[in-house]
Amino acid sequence: MTYFKKYPDEKGYYGQFGGSYVTPELQKEMDKINQAYFSISKSHEFISELRNIRTHFQGRPTPVYFCKNFSELLGGRVYLKREDLNFTGSHKLNHCMGEALLAKYMGKKKILAETGAGQHGVALATAAAYFGLECEIYMGEVDIAKQHPNVMRMKLLGAKVIPVTHGLKTLKEAVDAAFEAYLKDPVNSLYCIGSVLGPHPFPLMVRDFQRVIGIEAREQFFDMTGELPDAVTACVGGGSNAMGIFTGFLNDEDTELIGVEPGGRSMKVGDHAASLCCGTLGIMHGFKTYMLQDEKGDPQPVYSIASGLDYPGSGPEHCMLKDLGRVRYTTINDEECLDAFYKLSRTEGIIPALESAHAVAFAMKYAKANPKKSILVNLSGRGDKDVDFVLENFGLRE
Numbered sequence: 145m146t147y148f149k150k151y152p153d154e155k156g157y158y159g160q161f162g163g164s165y166v167t168p169e170l171q172k173e174m175d176k177i178n179q180a181y182f183s184i185s186k187s188h189e190f191i192s193e194l195r196n197i198r199t200h201f202q203g204r205p206t207p208v209y210f211c212k213n214f215s216e217l218l219g220g221r222v223y224l225k226r227e228d229l230n231f232t233g234s235h236k237l238n239h240c241m242g243e244a245l246l247a248k249y250m251g252k253k254k255i256l257a258e259t260g261a262g263q264h265g266v267a268l269a270t271a272a273a274y275f276g277l278e279c280e281i282y283m284g285e286v287d288i289a290k291q292h293p294n295v296m297r298m299k300l301l302g303a304k305v306i307p308v309t310h311g312l313k314t315l316k317e318a319v320d321a322a323f324e325a326y327l328k329d330p331v332n333s334l335y336c337i338g339s340v341l342g343p344h345p346f347p348l349m350v351r352d353f354q355r356v357i358g359i360e361a362r363e364q365f366f367d368m369t370g371e372l373p374d375a376v377t378a379c380v381g382g383g384s385n386a387m388g389i390f391t392g393f394l395n396d397e398d399t400e401l402i403g404v405e406p407g408g409r410s411m412k413v414g415d416h417a418a419s420l421c422c423g424t425l426g427i428m429h430g431f432k433t434y435m436l437q438d439e440k441g442d443p444q445p446v447y448s449i450a451s452g453l454d455y456p457g458s459g460p461e462h463c464m465l466k467d468l469g470r471v472r473y474t475t476i477n478d479e480e481c482l483d484a485f486y487k488l489s490r491t492e493g494i495i496p497a498l499e500s501a502h503a504v505a506f507a508m509k510y511a512k513a514n515p516k517k518s519i520l521v522n523l524s525g526r527g528d529k530d531v532d533f534v535l536e537n538f539g540l541r542e
């Protein structure tokens with residue numbers, strides 16, 4: 145049986161990870177989404193409409209680029225898959241357009257989600273505007289204050305940004321509020337998760353929508369070089385951009401796959417978000433995963449300089465790939481991430497998102513240690529959103 149037929153199983157398990165741990169009420173809705181996805185996503189109409197969107201709206205395929213200057217500086221050969229050039233500036237639109245298209249085929253009027261830093265919210269609001277769907281984005285009050293430009297973008301795109309005012313007023317509370325709102329009107333709305341997370345079938349759907357990255361990248365890399373990369377790397381928050389590129393190379397045993405988690409300020413509790421490297425088996429947000437948890441099984445506080453990576457768990461498929469030994473997971477700390485951010489900007493004219501700079505930093509280490517080898521980095525997003533923050537806090541560096 146091929147990998148993609150085998151995983152996940154019918155219940156949404158990747159080995160012991162994943163599944164669906166939700167209330168019976170929510171389970172009914174997940175079953176409906178699952179059924180709809182299985183029939184609709186295989187129809188010729190759905191596939192060709194999505195393909196058309198990829199080409200004409202998103203601007204795909206995104207290029208694979210050889211970093212000549214950067215490679216000369218380091219020693220090895222570094223290539224980038226340019227998801228920063230995907231419309232709206234990151235890989236996120238790949239799954240948001242898919243989820244919104246599914247909502248349209250299911251006859252829904254509204255899509256909703258939570259957002260932390262606002263990146264998922266902006267991508268989903270874009271998809272909603274494209275399809276003429278209503279859009280509600282739940283966001284903690286604290287995050288709303290911090291992420292003013294993204295809040296304004298969502299509003300401009302026609303989304304309703306709903307402040308969440310209880311608890312710590314950040315992402316966790318926003319998730320609860322979005323689920324609650326969804327359950328009030330599941331007939332007319334679809335909840336859209338922002339990564340390969342949550343109850344089945346979301347990790348599967350989001351992976352499928354992100355596979356376009358790996359399919360394109362493998363072919364492009366081979367066309368350029370006549371071979372496959374020795375290594376492929378991507379940053380892992382929830383793990384969607386990493387699953388997207390890794391799936392293109394899972395069967396290529398000679399290609400090493402490396403997932404990069406945020407090592408933050410230190411490896412002490414609360415200073416990082418490396419759930420695959422340091423987490424233990426638990427259940428959160430409706431699925432089984434390696435998570436950073438306290439004695440009671442609640443998620444621990446997490447931190448990263450890249451707000452898109454500070455999540456206390458990871459996609460269930462990553463947990464399995466770790467246990468199978470097919471993907472190696474490692475960490476990059478804030479300082480290494482910043483160094484990569486400055487170096488790639490200066491040598492190649494490409495400002496990476498701080499999230500993506502974690503993968504770039506790993507590639508720098510790899511290239512120095514392996515001067516004869518090639519490494520392909522999934523550059524998940526552009527860094528324009530991070531420029532003010534970096535310069536205010538760390539100044540201009542070489």
Ligand SMILES: *Cc1c(COP(=O)(O)O)cnc(C)c1O
Nearest residue numbers: 339381382383384385452499525
């Ligand atoms: C959201 C985000 C990530 C993290 O999400 P994954 O699901 O782990 O891919 C990484 N990079 C960028 C640019 C993002 O916006």
